[in-house]
Amino acid sequence: MRHLILSAAIPALLMGATPVLAQTTTAPAQDKPVCYDCSGPDGAALTMQLPPPHFPRDLTPAGVAAADDHLALEQVDGAEAMAFVAEENRKSLAVLTGDPRYETFRAEAEAILTATDRIPTPSFLGDGVGNFWQDAANPKGVWRRTTLDSYRTATPQWETLLDIDALSKAEGKDWVFKGADCLAPDETRCLINLSDGGKDAVVVREFDLTTKRFVDGGFNLPEGKHRIEWLDRDTLLVATDFGAGTMTESGYPFIVKTLKRGQTLAQAVEVYRGEQGDGGYGVSPTVYRDKDGKVTAVIITRPLDTFRSETWGLSHDGKAQKLNLPERVGISGVIDGRLIFSPDQAWSFDGQEYAAGSLLALPLAVLGETRLDIQIGRDSAVVFQPTARQALQGVAVLSDAIVAAVTDNVAGRLMQFRPAAQWWTASSITVPDNLAVGLGDSSKSRGEVFVSTQGFLVPPTLSLADAGAATLTTLKSAPAKFDASGDVTEQYEATSTDGTKIPYFITRPRDMKLDGSNPTIMLGYGGFQVSLNPAYKPEMGKLWLERGGVFVQANIRGGGEFGPDWHQAALDGNRQKAFDDFAAVARDLELRGVTSPRRLGIYGRSNGGVLTSVSITQHPELFNAAVIESPLVDMLRYHELPAGASWIGEYGDPRIPEEAEWIARYSAYQQLRPDVTYPRVYLTTNTRDDRVHPGHARKFAARLGDQGHDHLYYEDTAGGHSNDADPVANARRWARHYVYLSQQLMD
Numbered sequence: 001m002r003h004l005i006l007s008a009a010i011p012a013l014l015m016g017a018t019p020v021l022a023q024t025t026t027a028p029a030q031d032k033p034v035c036y037d038c039s040g041p042d043g044a045a046l047t048m049q050l051p052p053p054h055f056p057r058d059l060t061p062a063g064v065a066a067a068d069d070h071l072a073l074e075q076v077d078g079a080e081a082m083a084f085v086a087e088e089n090r091k092s093l094a095v096l097t098g099d100p101r102y103e104t105f106r107a108e109a110e111a112i113l114t115a116t117d118r119i120p121t122p123s124f125l126g127d128g129v130g131n132f133w134q135d136a137a138n139p140k141g142v143w144r145r146t147t148l149d150s151y152r153t154a155t156p157q158w159e160t161l162l163d164i165d166a167l168s169k170a171e172g173k174d175w176v177f178k179g180a181d182c183l184a185p186d187e188t189r190c191l192i193n194l195s196d197g198g199k200d201a202v203v204v205r206e207f208d209l210t211t212k213r214f215v216d217g218g219f220n221l222p223e224g225k226h227r228i229e230w231l232d233r234d235t236l237l238v239a240t241d242f243g244a245g246t247m248t249e250s251g252y253p254f255i256v257k258t259l260k261r262g263q264t265l266a267q268a269v270e271v272y273r274g275e276q277g278d279g280g281y282g283v284s285p286t287v288y289r290d291k292d293g294k295v296t297a298v299i300i301t302r303p304l305d306t307f308r309s310e311t312w313g314l315s316h317d318g319k320a321q322k323l324n325l326p327e328r329v330g331i332s333g334v335i336d337g338r339l340i341f342s343p344d345q346a347w348s349f350d351g352q353e354y355a356a357g358s359l360l361a362l363p364l365a366v367l368g369e370t371r372l373d374i375q376i377g378r379d380s381a382v383v384f385q386p387t388a389r390q391a392l393q394g395v396a397v398l399s400d401a402i403v404a405a406v407t408d409n410v411a412g413r414l415m416q417f418r419p420a421a422q423w424w425t426a427s428s429i430t431v432p433d434n435l436a437v438g439l440g441d442s443s444k445s446r447g448e449v450f451v452s453t454q455g456f457l458v459p460p461t462l463s464l465a466d467a468g469a470a471t472l473t474t475l476k477s478a479p480a481k482f483d484a485s486g487d488v489t490e491q492y493e494a495t496s497t498d499g500t501k502i503p504y505f506i507t508r509p510r511d512m513k514l515d516g517s518n519p520t521i522m523l524g525y526g527g528f529q530v531s532l533n534p535a536y537k538p539e540m541g542k543l544w545l546e547r548g549g550v551f552v553q554a555n556i557r558g559g560g561e562f563g564p565d566w567h568q569a570a571l572d573g574n575r576q577k578a579f580d581d582f583a584a585v586a587r588d589l590e591l592r593g594v595t596s597p598r599r600l601g602i603y604g605r606s607n608g609g610v611l612t613s614v615s616i617t618q619h620p621e622l623f624n625a626a627v628i629e630s631p632l633v634d635m636l637r638y639h640e641l642p643a644g645a646s647w648i649g650e651y652g653d654p655r656i657p658e659e660a661e662w663i664a665r666y667s668a669y670q671q672l673r674p675d676v677t678y679p680r681v682y683l684t685t686n687t688r689d690d691r692v693h694p695g696h697a698r699k700f701a702a703r704l705g706d707q708g709h710d711h712l713y714y715e716d717t718a719g720g721h722s723n724d725a726d727p728v729a730n731a732r733r734w735a736r737h738y739v740y741l742s743q744q745l746m747d
Contacts (some may be wrong), residue, residue: 014489017499052673054703056636059660064636067670070702072693074641076687079690081698085687087715088701092682095712099739105543110136110731112481119462119476122151122450123441126187126209130157139162140727141177145209152475161212172716176725178202183230184623185293185445191219191228191236198510198720199687201225208380214584217219219261225643227284234261237285237298238268240551250646255299258318272300272312272320273432279305281646285314288334290400291444296334297364299323306528307344313368317415324349332359333565335396335419336580339364340383340397344529352378357391357563359404359417361424379423384415389447391563393531396449396722400717401467403429403449405437410491410503410533410561412437414451416470428644429465429472435535450475454536456507456551457484482541486510488725489534494588497580500557500569504585505534506594508550514593519745520550520600522586525559526578527607527650529567543738548747550594555582556611572652573662579614586615586622601625601745603737606692606721607650609633613700615670616678625744626681627737630721636660636666641693669700682712685734690722712740 056067065071074079096102116138122129129151142165144158168175178193188209193202204226206218219236221228227239239253248254254276255488257268274283280303288297298314308327310318322689328344338361347354354360360381383402393412394405402417413438414429428703431437431453440450445563447467454460459478468471488510493501499679513516521544525532532553540551555561558570558578560620570578582602589595600623604612609631616626636654638644652659664670685697703712714736719725723733 002106003064004478006223020559021654023067026487035267048055051066052671054672055493055664055670059654059657059664060287061637061655064654068634068637068699069706070699073493073698074693074700075744076399076694081695084698084702085715092712092714096714096736096739099740102735102739105735105738106731108341108542109539110728112542112733113140113727113731115481116435117479119478120151120156120442122441122462124296124443124446124448125182126132130161131182132179133158134727136728138165139728140168140175142370143177143180161209162207168193174198174725176720180207181228181230181725182288183233183293187290189215189230189233191230194222195720196735197718198686198722198725199690200721201690204228219259221265225282225283226481227253229285229287231258231287231295237271238265239283239285240265242266242268244741248278248645249278250279250281250424250643252280252300252643252646254278254283256283256285269318269519270554271314271318274302279303279493279646279648280307280309281643283526286331289444292502296660297339299331301331306647308649309661313364321368323364324369325367327742328356331735332395332402333611335361335362335400335402337363337365338419339367340395340402342392342395344567350376350381352376352381355385355601356565357386358382359392359395359402362418377422383417383424384426388560391531391560393437393533393560396439396442398442398449398467399444401447402444403439403465403467405435405439405451406614407436407531407533410505410531410555411435412533414465414472416465416467426468430462434534436535438533452675455534456489456505456553457487457541459536459538478536481538484541485547492588492592494581494584496557496577496584498577502554502556502581502584503561504552504554504588506550506552506589507545509545509548510593512550516590516593516596516599518550518599519548519741520552520589520595521590521741521745522552522554522582522600523603523608523657524554524556524582524585524600524602524611525606525608526554526570526582526611527567528558529560529564530554530607531560534599538653539738543734544741547742549741549746552589552594553661554582554585556585561718571650571658575651575662576666579618582611582615583619586619590622597622598624599745601627601741602742603627603629605629605631607632608685608698610635610668611650614666614671616681617668617673617676618666618672620676620678624679626679627740628681628683628697628700629737630692631696631700632682633667633700634669635663637672638696641695643691645692666678669696669703672700672709678709680710680712680744682714684714684716684736684739686721686723687715687717688719689721728735 023436049246056063056495071350079219083268128147130145146156150156160322164177174197176195176198178195180190185689190207192207195202203223204221206215236259236424238259239256251342254274256272257270259268283677286299287679300312302310311323311325326343326347332340389409396403406413414431435455440451449465451465461477462475463472489507609698611634612626612628654660685694704711
């Protein structure tokens with residue numbers, strides 16, 4: 001196992017761009033009617049209306065701040081903010097935990113999240129398998145390992161490497177394990193990432209697997225949002241906070257240095273420098289190795305904004321050279337001197353045209369040349385080109401083969417590709433039909449990849465793909481955690497306002513009556529090219545489906561279900577398309593008789609919180625519940641709240657007049673109206689969330705209260721954005737969610 005990183009949710013919401021400061025941006029005069037929600041059911045403009053009472057008189061940063069009467073709630077630990085949180089928590093907990101269903105929900109969720117019959121997520125670690133495990137006895141978790149043969153058995157014999165509960169107690173810290181990076185090929189020296197309270201920022205310590213102790217005098221970095229790679233046993237490539245002026249506006253690094261064993265950060269030697277105005281998540285080094293651990297390429301990615309970047313290669317003598325790659329690109333690895341990558345935009349190179357979303361292989365030597373007259377040949381370069389309804393979902397680059405997870409109309413497939421003389425041969429590895437297929441860790445030395453399959457009603461199965469034999473061997477199958485015998489999953493399409501067909505899944509009781517009476521939860525995300533594939537959600541099945549509820553998952557634009565174009569269709573000024581898609585699915589559910597506005601609720605977190613908050617303000621008539629979790633809500637100030645500026649490439653820059661105007665048309669915080677009837681919403685976030693600032697949810701709750709709208713707000717004080725700190729606490733979280741949804745949709 002080279003990497004075990006638990007916090008890359010990816011990522012999922014977390015982005016940015018180089019901002020251009022606007023000197024003046026003027027909103028329409030307050031006394032003139034304006035269409036502030038121009039998305040009627042048929043795509044036509046709605047009735048013209050005056051702006052909401054808190055809508056800024058001008059959209060400059062100063063004007064937006066002047067119209068904001070809750071700026072104090074942006075102070076994470078400020079006295080006024082914490083008093084607000086305490087009072088809101090008191091009121092909401094009385095409603096949620098005081099419900100007679102709460103304790104049953106909590107106990108059922110905890111039994112699922114701490115169950116010892118879960119599949120231990122494996123990573124290759126040296127000659128064996130590593131795993132990070134949490135349960136009721138070890139809520140903070142243990143990092144452990146076993147042999148692959150032992151892992152295959154029903155009762156593996158685990159060796160504890162690091163006990164996070166014991167470490168937290170010994171050091172008096174609320175440590176959350178955020179992964180390990182171990183140096184190939186022996187993988188006995190590892191960099192351990194520890195978060196205080198679940199934040200994305202971590203401290204990094206060197207750990208020795210032979211002694212199972214932290215290394216005295218070893219590598220030790222203070223808390224930060226680091227980007228670190230092993231170069232060799234005594235050298236790291238580090239992008240971090242090197243002092244004043246070394247971080248971007250978003251709070252991410254733009255300088256890469258080599259750090260030798262025994263050196264301080266101040267003594268590290270610079271090898272690459274971006275610019276302080278860079279966007280995205282910070283400059284990032286990646287070291288690629290062959291099966292024996294030899295370095296085959298060092299790549300440095302310099303993000304220009306959330307999605308655009310420059311790609312640089314670092315030579316053996318430490319010199320950086322820019323590579324001729326598209327700005328929107330994902331890099332997967334190296335085979336025999338060829339870089340394996342996927343352009344997220346149509347791209348021309350060497351006289352050839354390559355489609356967005358394809359998988360390509362080109363020699364590093366050519367990509368580093370300034371000459372473009374070297375003929376490569378399209379057949380040699382194209383590994384895989386998807387159809388209009390296909391998309392790459394995961395790529396594992398081995399020594400002499402590539403294994404890829406592909407979706408075809410949101411159903412999973414597993415493909416293998418091998419280099420031939422002048423082209424790539426493709427073959428399918430058989431997986432069950434109509435399930436999601438996900439790739440786990442891979443081993444170049446073994447030529448193997450962990451593969452998972454699952455569906456809404458099908459528990460996960462973990463298998464091992466052998467690239468040489470093109471076979472899939474089942475290792476473990478998770479037991480069912482809820483009774484799905486009476487349920488069925490179906491896929492439908494809704495027609496959005498511009499005629500685009502939007503697929504969605506319904507999981508429901510097989511004998512359900514189509515009379516609009518069915519309590520239904522609809523999940524959406526619609527951003528950052530993140531795909532919502534079918535997934536087994538045991539807590540949802542137990543707490544919702546078993547009680548007769550319906551679950552809907554909408555594959556709206558902004559996601560990655562159909563590749564880069566599906567994502568880019570809802571970027572920037574086209575964001576409204578994602579909201580229109582979501583509303584179209586809601587209307588389609590009503591037309592089919594699945595549910596009705598009285599029985600329909602929505603759930604979204606992070607970027608999904610943009611979706612749900614906007615959906616409530618634009619279409620309160622469609623829903624009776626909304627769980628808005630860890631959300632972005634104030635889209636005119638999101639860039640002011642860490643780490644918001646890193647997402648400008650997704651949403652646009654509110655400091656640019658034109659962009660501020662179209663952001664203002666949907667930003668839920670500014671669009672709330674006292675004279676509109678909204679459903680009682682449930683807002684929830686985390687004080688220690690350093691990815692999406694808790695000020696968003698706090699301010700939205702405060703403004704709802706100011707305008708007299710019934711709502712619930714709860715803010716947990718630990719756990720961070722990922723909710724991975726403690727399964728026992730996570731059980732309480734899910735219980736609160738489903739108590740609220742039951743109150744709104746079932747009662």
